[in-house]
Amino acid sequence: MNFWFAVFRQAGRNLRQTWTSQFMTFLTVSLSVLIFAFFYLIYTNMLGAGDRLSDDLRLIVYLEEEPGPQMQEQLRRKIQNFDDVEEIHFISREEAYQRFARQLGENSDVLKDMPKNFLPASIEVIPLKSLRGYNQIKLFSEYLANLPGTEKVQYGQEWVERFYYFTRLLTIVVFLSGTLLILTATFMVAYTIRLTIMGRQDELELLKLVGATNSYIRTPFLIEGILQGFMGSIIGLTALYGLFQWISSHFAGPGLLSLFQFSFFPPIVIFLIILSSICLCSIGSYTSIRKFLRI
Amino acid sequence: MIEMIKVSRTYDPNITALSDISLSIATGEMFFLIGRSGAGKTTLLKLICNMETPSNGLIEVAGYNINKLKGKDLAHLRQKIGVAYQDFKLLSNRTVAENIAIAMEVSYKKPRAIRHRVRDLLEQLQLVDKHDTLTGELSRGEQQRVALARSVANSPRLILVDEPTGNLDASTTKRVMELLTRCNKAGATIVIATHDDSIYQQGNHRIMELRDGNIHSLTRGQLS
Numbered sequence A: 001m002n003f004w005f006a007v008f009r010q011a012g013r014n015l016r017q018t019w020t021s022q023f024m025t026f027l028t029v030s031l032s033v034l035i036f037a038f039f040y041l042i043y044t045n046m047l048g049a050g051d052r053l054s055d056d057l058r059l060i061v062y063l064e065e066e067p068g069p070q071m072q073e074q075l076r077r078k079i080q081n082f083d084d085v086e087e088i089h090f091i092s093r094e095e096a097y098q099r100f101a102r103q104l105g106e107n108s109d110v111l112k113d114m115p116k117n118f119l120p121a122s123i124e125v126i127p128l129k130s131l132r133g134y135n136q137i138k139l140f141s142e143y144l145a146n147l148p149g150t151e152k153v154q155y156g157q158e159w160v161e162r163f164y165y166f167t168r169l170l171t172i173v174v175f176l177s178g179t180l181l182i183l184t185a186t187f188m189v190a191y192t193i194r195l196t197i198m199g200r201q202d203e204l205e206l207l208k209l210v211g212a213t214n215s216y217i218r219t220p221f222l223i224e225g226i227l228q229g230f231m232g233s234i235i236g237l238t239a240l241y242g243l244f245q246w247i248s249s250h251f252a253g254p255g256l257l258s259l260f261q262f263s264f265f266p267p268i269v270i271f272l273i274i275l276s277s278i279c280l281c282s283i284g285s286y287t288s289i290r291k292f293l294r295i
Numbered sequence B: 001m002i003e004m005i006k007v008s009r010t011y012d013p014n015i016t017a018l019s020d021i022s023l024s025i026a027t028g029e030m031f032f033l034i035g036r037s038g039a040g041k042t043t044l045l046k047l048i049c050n051m052e053t054p055s056n057g058l059i060e061v062a063g064y065n066i067n068k069l070k071g072k073d074l075a076h077l078r079q080k081i082g083v084a085y086q087d088f089k090l091l092s093n094r095t096v097a098e099n100i101a102i103a104m105e106v107s108y109k110k111p112r113a114i115r116h117r118v119r120d121l122l123e124q125l126q127l128v129d130k131h132d133t134l135t136g137e138l139s140r141g142e143q144q145r146v147a148l149a150r151s152v153a154n155s156p157r158l159i160l161v162d163e164p165t166g167n168l169d170a171s172t173t174k175r176v177m178e179l180l181t182r183c184n185k186a187g188a189t190i191v192i193a194t195h196d197d198s199i200y201q202q203g204n205h206r207i208m209e210l211r212d213g214n215i216h217s218l219t220r221g222q223l224s
């Protein structure tokens, strides 16, 4: 019989003796993993959607006058003064008209009576991919609006703004639920282990007297913590995966959700969540061992 | 096996439980410790197994200064010392077998070997039918024998026994002493604290009488 056999047997005895509080702890840990992972999943998916949105992001600068070649060159330089950009297209009145007509398709005959220059000329600016974040885009658009001869700048402000604030809110929620996870996991585990230790003072005392080494006495409690962390996170993540499957099968299809292309965590994130849950629970049990196991 | 040099133990409100005890017990000896209630017998045994620390003096067990030992070394030495406490220290919500097994589990004996040893000891002490009884439900005399069984279970080199026969009738006392004698024959050093003159009168073991924490006499029993 070796050390690990003895340690696992001891841990099993602990579990049997205090299984109700162990079970409550296990539930609490899985629930907090579930809550945290749920918000974190939404958060990562939002970020993904944000990336896709900003891939499509373009700022349209409407101009008062059709710029001549010289003017075009000057505007191009001024735009690039602010920041490098991916692309700049000048769209003349004529081109704008044709685009519009193409978009109308079969209904394009409504344009028949309109003069070909009723649409304003514009510049289409595609910012660099590095230009992220609401504030930067806003700054850039303000800069563009102040260029000579511009009428207004459009980039779907409202959408970007709302999206931005929603992501901000989610960041806070993820942060809070992460804190919740940390607190509940460590404290609940510390508490149950404390309970076990208190309930078994006699035995621990006796073990010491008959010559049990410190690790013989301590390791089972540490194992309990690790087990709580492992089982709790596995169950929490499994529950989330179930929920995820249910949502994607019920709300799939075209519409808003298709923009998000919901995807579950990649294996590395799953691994990290499990690992951190294990770490937190071990820390919890370790503090209890330190505090209450006077050996 | 045991060397004590000028060992004293005082408890807080200036109670002197032991004063200036010097004593040497050889390996393989069976040694009796007698004296009135409160003479300091239990205190002496507790000092030897490092449950208590001496206020003064030096105690060596198996060549180790037992008060300087820490951690693993202390644990390993304790595995070689079996103690039957006067207050038994049994886990009342565990069965007899589990209580005895504890002493062997800490030194990683195989479960099969433990089962055999437990059965064997229970047979010798006439407790076979109590194998699965919780020790909290046993009589004092039965608990006493379980405590003794636990102390010898791991075949320790040194066995300290505090009042092994206080609650036992003559024939059970005889069985207990037979078990201890067998352990002694197998090479274990044994120290027995007792009031019971029936167990130390026979044989030519050394007998030390304590009185108020001092050595009153050190004699040999009469060979019968």
Ligand SMILES: Nc1ncnc2c1ncn2[C@@H]1O[C@H](COP(=O)(O)OP(=O)(O)OP(=O)(O)O)[C@@H](O)[C@H]1O
Pocket (backbone or CB within 6 Å): B011, B012, B015, B016, B017, B035, B036, B037, B038, B039, B040, B041, B042, B043, B044, B086
């Ligand atoms: N923890 C303690 N705190 C204070 N005094 C103690 C403590 N333990 C023992 N004593 C005192 O030390 C003295 C010796 O006690 P000890 O238990 O060694 O006696 P004993 O010879 O074993 O007696 P008995 O035969 O009744 O078991 C007693 O006067 C006792 O009151």
Ligand SMILES: [Mg+2]
Pocket (backbone or CB within 6 Å): B041, B042, B043, B086, B162
């Ligand atoms: Mg005593």
